[in-house]
Amino acid sequence: MSARALTQIKYVGADDPSHGETSCEECPIRYRAVCAHCESDELARLEGIKFYRSYEPGQAIVWGGDQMDFVGSVVSGVATLTQTLEDGRTQMVGLLLPSDFLGRPGRSTATYNAVATTKVVLCCFRRKPFGEMMNRLPSLSRRLLEMTLDELDAAREWMLLLGRKTAREKIASFIAIIARREASMHMRSPGGRTEIELPLTREAMADYLGLTLETVSRQVNALKRDGIIELHGKRGVVLPDFARLVEESGDDADGGWIS
Amino acid sequence: MSARALTQIKYVGADDPSHGETSCEECPIRYRAVCAHCESDELARLEGIKFYRSYEPGQAIVWGGDQMDFVGSVVSGVATLTQTLEDGRTQMVGLLLPSDFLGRPGRSTATYNAVATTKVVLCCFRRKPFGEMMNRLPSLSRRLLEMTLDELDAAREWMLLLGRKTAREKIASFIAIIARREASMHMRSPGGRTEIELPLTREAMADYLGLTLETVSRQVNALKRDGIIELHGKRGVVLPDFARLVEESGDDADGGWIS
DNA sequence: CGTGAGTTTGAGTCATGTCAAGGACCGTGG
């Protein structure tokens, strides 16, 4: 199924020296990534060991079970973490947007399949030196703990979605999540009219939501028929009334997404 | 539904001075809890600020949204973390067994409902002093990061279960998870014949698995009819052949649960 | 203007949910 399509272009991402000169101070994810709390002297030490890699849409970053000798942050683009059963059933377990962290320091093999869904640039560190840095720079390990706790909260919200929401609520929730993350990227909150771009195909949305792609398609179009969303092309979505969408998502309130 | 039943005995757990003299060195979770990596001098400093609380079966530990001025480790017993939609649909998002950590340092309000399902003893720390300790003792924050990463992995495994497994596979997976955790408690691996005790009611299992309690009941009894499990009373389960159970769980292999 | 990936739509099936009734177990009080 999708796993097959993905492995077609499975190879290691190219080292990308074109980013070699990019200064951390000017990095687009400077204040959100794992390095967010670092002072400029600490940042300089990280800068000394970083390197960039880039991946094309559909390209595998790592495959679950394979050796993984680096960790890194998504600088730009979107990647997914997925898990599969023997018979091909696939569940997405992570959606990596800019500033999100990939890999586990202290573990040498990947646990999940990581795949770029758009062009992705990763700011990487070799695992060992990064581990050293973690020990030397408390601001680094403190930030990683913070990010991991946030991810755990997100995973638990996701579990509620997977276990208890209807297909319609799942779709509405997903669109609301994307709208919130896009908004927080630009430091605004999703207000009245909002325009977003879905970062995933229908099939990838299905893997995110624990549905089939047909059900995703049907429910997206049902929300459109009901005036909750407008569609512009396959990926473009306009939300005439964000609050209306949240109502459809089944969540009680807008879960305090201010920051 | 279940939420109503739980709130019936919602009150703060009694401080439990009877455990006041228990030395950390002799603590049953000494080498598994958040304090696992602490040297004895570090442990002594933690010991100075710890206190115990105990909770009766069915009693709420905290309610989502409420103030929570402490964090702590489960010393004995079983507690659950749950999340609910307005209309009462409930999803369990955490199952806390001995040595598991409850609460988020640096957050003053609880995110989830935490409820004791058996008698529970918690080793607690006030939030502020614990935060101080986190800054002073790297072994503490390093261990918390490690535990949080493990929990995130468990949450992602759980997401695969919720999103993609059949009811039968969910039940088999749940029993296998419990068997593994019981085995690791006693430092053995779940081999041929294994006896376990389910720590949850059928309803709580349903909330764990994203099913109804009727479906749980039916599938548990189906596994019994098929000879995968034997039932002894409502909670007792005997596994004549652990590998056979794992086959039913849908996972490809026994996911390396050695440690 | 053909090709293929992504998407939509329809018809039929099935796994799981819903509603309802009854059984097993256990502690309590008459």
Next chain:
DNA sequence: CCACGGTCCTTGACATGACTCAAACTCACG
């Protein structure tokens, strides 16, 4: 000791939301 009530569990009949299989449409790209 037994009847009672409550909690938990089981079982049956039926409803339905989501899945499966199949076909056709859209659109970007060569």
